[in-house]
Amino acid sequence: MSVSKFQENFDKLKLLANQLTAADVNLNLEKLKLVRHKGRSPPVTYINIYEDPHVTIGIFVLKPGEKLPLHDHPQMYGILKVIAGTARIQSYTVVKKSLPCTENILSLLEDRFANRLSAIKLPEETVNEKSNACFLTPDERNIHEIHSVNGFAAFLDILSPPYDSTDEGERTCHYYKEEKTNSAGESCTTILATIPSPPEYWNDTAMYEGPRISYLMMAVRLRSSNYVKKSY
Template sequence: MPKNSKISVIQKITSQANQTFNNIPSSGNNVDNKVFVEQQMELVSLLSQITAADLNIAPPKKLSASSKQPPSAPVTYMHICETDAFSMGVFLLKPGASIPLHDHPGMNGMLKVLYGKVDIRCYDKLDKAAGAEAEHERQGDAVSRAVLRSSGQFSAQSDPCVLSPAKDNLHEIDAVDGPAAFLDVLAPPYGPDDGRDCHYYKVLQTAGRKEQSEEDEVWLLEIPQPDDFWCGGEPYPGPQVSV
């Protein structure tokens, strides 16, 4: 690389992600691993600096009411890179689009909004309860106790949303008031052959309550991928990265 060439923000993030996620202890106890925590904080700091312009992306232009477009995926993905340690790309959500509640088995993750606004609700599974869970299992349903751990709205001015194998691991994401895009880092990547397949869930209302508050316990029913959600792909237009 020429001496005067400027290293892109996304390349700095890629290099730091490599350093961070190659230091994950095999025990999975990340909180007590000082090196990992320090590296993760540095990665969060770099993610906080990234903008849509750094990746050569921008909100889509509004189409006129008379223009006709073929049906397209509510969510698309721009692949940036993937290694054995992590994957990175950009999700783009159309107005009103949602990424349904899903999990990240044994994975760390970071999400940084680039444009627009999203609502994110994060859940954690709890220890199994013998009663209701066993009853659902007899009926053929895959049900888990969980708690709504956090809920909030994120924009390009917000800090990254961070998840770990033990905290905020399940989440659902809704675009608010228009289109939205976010940079997504997962470590390690999804890998069905390694026990890291993506599962989708539905929140079962309890005791007639329609609204949930943080730390409220709920039941999660595992479901197939919803019919109204699918993810398309489109080219990544930003700076290329070296991993």
């Protein structure tokens, strides 16, 4: 597939994701709120919708005051659509250093061995079910942290290829902490250091109770088509 055709398809998927609602996937947030656990309740619940070697689709439910820690998506494309509540997203774009310069090569090797990355810290976004879908690519917004705001927040997550896929190299999720930030005008650069999986983060799972993925996409396409017709 050509780059232009891929981008066209990716843009179409983003437009479809904009139309998704909690009702489409039969998400019952009130039911999830009633679930009780022995000991401390996990900060996040994950609901798997669909997975194959090419794509994974699921729902993350963040409890009040909780977050998905700062993490990456190696060589992956992603679409995130909030379907309940409000979420605050802090994203980073990794800075690629030009290699011809010897100084840059040494700096790049030093950062790799020290498990550090230079990144652009992007403006924070606050999104809810009325907001358009957010996205990430291998080169843009690939590292992010997601917080719930003023209560529960749920978002549908589409990632391709999935984590731990054997195609095109490693796809292990890495976690980070921000070490140093330099601001200059509107731009903001920072150093991100890799860390072990944060001990305060873990999740439980819940069963998906919505329609099969084929029916879900059919419903979303129909709604999107009607929306486009009304726009003219």
